[in-house]
Amino acid sequence: MPEMQALSERLDALLAGTTLLRIELLGFSSLKTYAPAHESVQDHRLVSVGRRAKYLVWEFDDGVHIVLHLSQAGRLDIERPPKTTKPRGSAVRFVFGHDEAGLDGESIGVLVREYGTHRKASWWVLAPCDEGPLAGLGPEPGSEAFAEIMLTSDSRRRLTTDLRDQHVMSGIGRGWGDDILHRAKLSPFASLHSLSAQQREALLISVTNVLAEALELERAREGGLSEAKLGGRFKVHGRAGEPCPTPCGDTLSRVSFENYEMTYCPTCQTGGRVLADRRLSRLLK
């Protein structure tokens, strides 16, 4: 959420009020809809760029919206003026211009690129009432509905699973999830069902604070609108083997799954217990 929120704010400040002059399809697999036709959005004014979960939502003056998911390997390049090249991994280029708010006839390109083949950038052109991939997303941190889940949900799934399930609560993801659980001193294998009222409150406060701090850093960050690398921003996630930042004197540990790993501090979160590394124990069976 923090990265996408800050990105949507920058794009909104840069582009709201301009007109979408053209869409250049550079890679055909990234567009997930065929109606309305993407060409139909051309010549419409961009009202705003916002965010929902990890999606950027581009609202146009006819109510049509473009929803863009950068995924983990996607990024945006701003081109002033727009280029005509097709760099490797290019998915689509949006060209905006004719702005009343001061572009002075200059146009701006927004190039969506993806690195790697696993997690692709995707975008949807949606009619006014069509939610597309936004349908069924869980509430956002900061909302009342979100707080209610934290304080009352009887979910017996692992916290780490609920935190990154976009249909339960949106916009957190596994990286910030690790940092949030560490801050709240909760085991990633605990469930909402197992938490005391105090622990639930600690979790809610941790979500709020970790995301707010991340957003503040992200808003202040310089050097491009988006970057492929996120790793350095986390205090715990992806840092197994490094000292716990509390600092409690312990070393951060990890549990590996097929596609990801979860990082935690045994002393701060699991009462000193080192959790079995699932991948390793399966290999040893």
Ligand SMILES: [Zn+2]
């Ligand atoms: Zn610790």
